[in-house]
Amino acid sequence: MTEIVNLRRVRKRLAREKDARKAEENRALFGRTLGERLKSEAESSRLTRELDGARLDSQQNASDASMKNSICPDDDT
Secondary structure, eight states: OOOOOOHHHHHHHHHHHHHHHHHHHHHHHHOOOHHHHHHHHHHHHHHHHHHHHHOOOHHHHHHHHHHHHHHSOOOOO
16 A cells, blocks of 8 residues: 655655755855954955065056157168
């Protein structure tokens, strides 16, 4: 004989399982301590400062090139 299934109980069980999966995802995303958040924020800002410090100034390079062309124009003659 087959087993009788109460659909209301099945829906509730599936809803609880879905909520449990969502809670697990949220713990992974937002479950960091204050110290961990501050540490990662400090590391991120340090990396940003380091990259900005190593950046070449493209405006200065462009103005140097235009100054060079105005001083020594290319002569094809």
